[in-house]
Every structure is written in structure tokens, then in C-alpha cells.
Amino acid sequence: MSNIVSVVSQNEVAVITINNPPVNALSAEVRSGLLDALTQAQADKSIFAIVIQCEGRTFIAGADIKEFGQTPKLPHLPDVVLAIANSSVPIIAALHGSVLGGGFEIALACQYRVGLKGTTLGLPEVNLGLIPGAGGTQLLPRVLGLSKAMNMIITGKSIKLPDTADNALVHAVTDSDVLACALEFSHTFVKSSGGQKLNNKIVEQDDAEDIKQHALKNLVSKRKGQTAPLKALEAIMYTTQYSLEEGMKKSRKLFLECRDSPQSAAMRYAFFAEKKAQKPKLPSISAPLKNIEKVTVIGAGTMGAGIAMCLLASGLSVYLLEINAENLERGMSYIKNTLSSSVKKGRISEQQAFEQLARLTGTTEYSSIADSHLVIEAAFESMVVKQDIFAKLEATVSTECILASNTSYLDIDEIAYVVTHKSRVIGLHFFSPAHIMKLLEIVKTKHTDTNVISSCMAFAKTIKKQAALVGMCYGFVGNRMYASYGREANFLLLEGCSPEQIDKALVDFGMAMGPLAVNDMSGIDIGYKARKENPNLSVDPAYFLAANLLVDSGRLGQKTGSGFYAYDEKLNRTSDPIVMDIFKNAAQKLNIVPQSYTSEEISERLVLALINEGANILQESIAENAEVIDTIWLNGYGFPRYYGGPMFYAQQLGWKYVKEKLLALHQQTGKDWWKPSTYIDSLL
Ligand code: 3HC
Secondary structure, three states: OOOOEEEEEEOOEEEEEEOOOOOOOEOHHHHHHHHHHHHHHHHOOOOOEEEEEEOOOOOOOOEOHHHOOOOOOOOOHHHHHHHHHOOOOOEEEEEOOEEEOHHHHHHHHOOEEEEEOOOEEEOHHHHHOOOOOOOHHHHHHHHHOHHHHHHHHHHOOOEEOOOOOOEOOEOEEEOOOHHHHHHHHHHHHHHHHOOOOOOOOOOOOOOHHHHHHHHHHHOHHHOOOOOHHHHHHHHHHHHHOOOHHHHHHHHHHHHHHHHOOHHHHHHHHHHHHHHHHOOOOOOOOOOOOOOOOEEEEEOOOHHHHHHHHHHHHOOOEEEEEOOOHHHHHHHHHHHHHHHHHHHHOOOOOHHHHHHHHHOEEEEOOHHHHOOOOEEEEOOOOOHHHHHHHHHHHHHHOOOOOEEEEOOOOOOHHHHHOOOOOHHHEEEEEEOOOOOOOOEEEEEOOOOOOHHHHHHHHHHHHHOOOEEEEEOOOOOOOHHHHHHHHHHHHHHHHHOOOOHHHHHHHHHHHOOOOOHHHHHHHHOHHHHHHHHHHOOOOOOOOOOOHHHHHHHHOOOOEHHHOEOOOEEOOOOOEEOOHHHHHHHHHHHHHOOOOOOOOOHHHHHHHHHHHHHHHHHHHHHOOOEOOHHHHHHHHHHHOOOOHHHOOHHHHHHHHOHHHHHHHHHHHHHHHOOHHHOOOHHHHHHO
């Protein structure tokens, strides 16, 4: 018997306990330990039931993801699941924490499940480019029916155990001791009933084909470009044709195809990359992290209001500060309206909306924010405005208060110039809409204290954001790379590509939206103003010329009804031949020769621009590692997760290939930015 799986007999019930911290993942040792424990328990004739429970913060949270990609070790998980399903002694799973993936499959194979209130149950394998590989696709439809099972498996979304057992998923719910609940259930119910047999029959539902078509249209289509959701659908449909054991064998084949696919390798990489980004290498500190409960947001525009809503939803108290009552009122109304629409859509309850608003205080007076633990400035992107705010903050809040700027590109060291205690100044760069987007770029300056950085990393977790720590440079990591990507889209416009052609190429590649449609949505004038404020960015006359010409002709994007595209009142997008004339004239003046490009050439050029800039960022140590960059691109810019992020994608292409392509572009264009980063040489 392994140390991590033990079995003890408790009043005629065998209690099997798994203790494999941190999340009781199903490593080879756990799998073989479980089989041994089952054999031992089943051999004991005094036992009438078996309970499987876990030590620590959670039940089994899934297969051990680190084992995928390595030589498989026996016993395989489906064999453990089948041994449980076919047990002659009834088995009760005692659930708490996160019952996910292989953990949920084990629980579904048990004849009974009891759980702690609030336990989450789910099959999130699609998020790793997989399908449930140990019978989840065969067991769940037999418990919940086809429709609900498809919904859970294809979306990968978990459900939370309610107060009472109200469906076939769990047979008893407790809000205290789950083992005690399982033992009581064994004695009061299982002993007298003698246990039930697991349902291994073929699923017979007249509407099976309709459910499949509905899932294809509404669930699979939302995971554009991914192969696992389609395979999951196929596997779930096996339940309508095959017995449990036959269906398990066939679905295992689909699982193995997914496991060995580049998509799953990329998505598993992304899972660990995000964890790594949350743990930057920092000098160890002895002082406790700063307590952040009261936060001031300065600026009640779309960004400030979005940040405030994100903080309120995480249980924090928020001061929203504006320069005048009119601006404040606009921001407060926006928040109230957004909350009330969330109530209408059933996303939050009326009580939750009420509680959130009760924690929000609008003000125009700096004196009212004196007790803040953290201030996030989200005012107009102007150094003068920001320095004025930081000087006022210095005179208002305690020296312990963290001062953060939400600037997207300004030099935070320069903003901090007006502050005496510069070590508490940091960048907290949210992405719009801030209450929805996952990413938080945390920008350390020359002076930022380690405790302030660590406190902000912990704060990101509190507000359920994916943190990525970066250093200071123009645009930080995300927007600096985005500029190189947008730069190439602009060059291609001058070389004769249409906005539709460019956007379609990137959407076909897998980006959530094309770069020009995004620019129209966010406002072309924002980048334009930023470039004007920083004339040294590039001396190339064609640098962002296409965008600049549109702004000069009053086409700022959706807000003016025209930009790279034309828009109607409902913001439906259509192509506008005028823009191509503008670009053609400009290109002629600069002697740029029109060229024709395939979709693949367009997307490759933009992605190569990202990769080379990412490599420069690593060379300059602005990001600690490639995982930080990929985390930023996955969570802030809609880079397809099934490619892992631009740096992982480059690795999959092969750095030798990337370098050759960059050299070719350098030779072809003569532009310095195509010189392969010296970081790439270090990888060859
Ligand atoms: N395998 C290996 N390591 C895992 C793991 C897993 N399934 N799940 C979590 N971990 C590791 C994390 O990498 C992290 O390691 P670190 O401390 O070295 O960085 C540690 O456990 C703690 O994880 P979190 O920081 O994420 O802890 P949280 O408390 O925030 O979240 C969790 C816990 C909800 C369980 C979350 O970790 C999670 O969602 N894990 C993945 C669950 C999952 O995808 N399961 C399905 C796996 S695939 C499968 O089961 C296939 C099967 O069908 C055959």
C-alpha cells in the first residue's frame, strides 16, 4: 500500500483516504494505491460499504497533468474507474473542494456521492484540449441525461453543490463534516438498501439527434478552431449506441488522439504558464503583505468605472473620485446601470447588487479618500494630469498606501517623480472592459518595493485577475508587442491589402478579432495621440501612416461611424472603398509598390512581428520568461489558446524557421525592426 493512499476500517465501512497534496491529482502512485486499497477493502468480509475521501483542501482535482506527454505508467485511469464501477461492495465518494476531470470520473463511477455544500464538480478537460479520458463522457450522460452532460463537458464549466441533494448527481449534502455524512449515509441508507448497481445501459432519448445539433450550433461553435469539443460530442453520442464498457473503450481512443495533439500540448503549456506568471522570482521578504480592503479609483470613465465594478464584485470597499460632480454622476450611473442589467440577466442577485453598491462611495474630494490602502489612478493619459494627481495623493493618503497608475504606456517612473516615497508606486494596467477582461499587467518601476509588488500579486488573486509582472518600457509588454502587430497591419494596407483581407486572415488564424476592427472599436485616435506625444517612436514615414490619415480625415472608428470600415447606427460593419483610395494615394507618394498576399502570409507577418518583439522584450528582461508574455497574450489580446501564446507558437514553428523568416523580411523591407532579436540566437 502506498503512503499516499491509506485504508482503515470504521464500524464495518472501509474508508480509503487519498493524500497527495496540493490537489490530490491522480498520479500513477495514487492510481495504483487506489486499486490496492479497493482490493484490500473488498477482501474484508466484515465491510458492507467503502468510502473514498481526500485529505487537504480538495477531493481529486483531476489526472496529473504533468504526466501527459511522458511515457504512460500503469495502471491506466480507466481501469481504476472500471474497478470502482464494477465493485461488488457499494462505494460512496465523499466530496469537497474541486471535484474535477479524472476526480469527477472516479466520483461518477461510485454508486453514491455525498458532498460538502459549495463543492465544485466539473469536467474541464476541453480547457486543456482534451476530452474526459476515463469514462466521463459515458458516465455523466447516464446520470444527468444527454443535454445537461453535453453542456458541462463541451463548455468545461463546473457546477456548485447546492444546499440539498436535489438530483442524481449527489445523494446527500452537508455543510459540516463530509466523512461523517458519508458514514451516516452508509449506515442509514446503503446498509438497508444493499446498494444500487451503476447504470451501464445504452442511453435512449428520442431527441438525441436534436440535442446533438443544438450542441454543435451553440456550444461547439463557441470554441472556434478547437478539435476537442467536437471529439467530446462524438464521445458523448456513443452513450446512445454502446454499453458503458464499450463506450469507455471507444472514447478512450478519442482522448488519446486529443492528448497527443499539438493543441492539447499548447493548452497544457498555457495552464502551467499562467501559474508560473503568478509566481515571479522576487527576493524573499519578512514583512507581512499589505492589507488591501479600501481602494480608491481615480477617474470614473469607462476604464475607472470598470475597475471599480471589478473591485466591488470581489468584496472590496471602493471610493470613486472624479474632478467634478457631473463626471462622477456619469460614472456612478454607468455602474448602477451595469449592475442592474447583470441582475436582469441573472448573473447576480438583487441582494448582491445592493451589497456592491453599498460598498461604493463617490466623491470629488481628496480628503474623503485618506484611509485608502491602495489608489488606482485611471485618469486621462497625460503626464501632467497624472503627476498632478500623484502630488495630491502624496498630500492625502498615508505613506503606507500603494499608489498605482493604470496608464497603458506612460513612464511610471516619471509619474512617480512627484512622490517622495517612490517605492510604493507601481503600474496596475487593467484591460477594457476591466470588470470582464482577465489580465492585470503589474508594472514595477526602478523603485518599486518587493513588498508592494508581492502585495499587488496577491491583490490580483483577490480580484480574480490573471497577474503578469513586467518591467518598465513604452507600452510595457502587451501594448509594446501590439504596436508591432498593428504596425504591420498598417504597412499591409499601404501595400494594397484591404482591411477585410487583413482582419479575415487574423481571424482565420484564430484571433478573436482582426486588428483593424479592434482599432475601430477602441478608437483610432488613441494610438494617434500617443504617437504624437512620442514623436521619437519611429522616423519611418509610413509608420502607422494608414491610421494617421484616417484620423486626419475625421474617421476615428466606431464612435464617428467610420474608421477602417463604415458603420451603421447598430455598428454593423461594411467595407468602405474610400479608405483604399486614401491608402493608395499615400502609397504612391511613398513609392510603395502594391503586392498581393495570401491569408497565411498576412497572418504570419503579423505574428512574426509579435514574436520578434517578444524576443526583444525577453532580451531586455522586461518580462522574466516567455510564459509571462504568453499569459499576457492569452488573457489580454485573444491569442488562440490552442497555440499557447506567441512565444510557444514560435517554439512550435521552430526558432530556426522563425529566424530565417525574420531575415527574409529584413532583407525584403530593409526595416531594422525585422532584424532577428539576439535572444533568438541564444535559443538556437
Ligand atoms: N495536475 C497536476 N498539477 C495540478 C493539477 C493537476 N490536475 N491541478 C492543479 N495542479 C497544481 C498547480 O499547477 C499548482 O502547482 P504549483 O503550486 O506548483 O504552481 C497547484 O496544483 C495548485 O493549483 P492552483 O494554484 O491552481 O490552486 P487553486 O486552489 O487556485 O485551484 C484547482 C485549484 C481549481 C484544482 C485548479 O488548480 C485547477 O483547475 N486545476 C486543473 C483541474 C483540471 O483541469 N482537471 C482536469 C485534468 S485532465 C483530466 O483529469 C483528464 C482525465 O479525464 C483523464
